[in-house]
Amino acid sequence: MASKKNSNDMNESRRGRQDGQELLLYLLDAVDKIDMIDPSDIPNIDLYMDQVTTYMDEHLKQSRRYSEDKILTKTMINNYAKNNLLPPPEKKKYSKEHIMLLIFIYYYKGILSLQDIQSILEPIGERYFHAGSGRSVADLYAEVIRMDRDRQENFREEVNDMVDDAADYFSDSKGEEREFLRVLSMINMLAFDVFVRKMLIEKLIDRYFSSDASSQDRASRKKKKDVSPETE
Secondary structure (H helix, E strand, O other), X not given: XXXXXXXXXXXXXXXXXXXXXXXXXXXXXXXXXXXXXXXXHOOOOOEEHHHHHHHHHHHOHHHOOOOOOOOOOHHHHHHHHHOOOOOXXXXXXXXXXXXHHHHXXXXXXOOOOHHHHHHHHHHHHHHHOOXXXXXXXXXXXXXXXXXXXXXXXXXXXXXXXXXHHHOOOOOOOOHHHHHHHHHHHHHXXXXXXXXXXXXXXXXXXXXXXXXXXXXXXXXXXXXXXXXXXXOO
């Protein structure tokens, strides 16, 4: 009787490892398919809006959840320009730097409001868009892509650790319940990560990019300047 129980436990353990390995491979495949457009793949010629939407749909198609999803539409582009997320086109054409800013918007919009994205991209547009000298939008984009590729490799390791950690929770479950609870644990861990990271992003935007923060910073500097040594 004990031997049969031990055999069942071993089979459950083996199935648990197999389920974990399948889950890991499934998630790593998703991480590997994340689209990152290399700077050299962005056209050096200006594009009309239809060409821009076609280009984005083609190069970011792996990021779509459903095949019918649109990466970018004309309405979206017009809305971004209207809300100062994107500099206006020149003679109805969009430059290489426009495309780079649209790629930034695409990644940001999944977690940030348009107002927050504007807080980030408006100063980028003012400082680096078509910059005559110094750093350009293209320089920023190239460095961000390099950074994201490093993060992608690090994230593979994080996913691996999460799958292992998920097996430690609800460890007394078996069969279909074990697989369900393992996936539920993964969703919860990833959701908590997203929640915390989103909160930290918003804190950084509020402190360094929002107009209110800039006004407060200027007021604080003025107040310090106005205070004489005798009154401090």
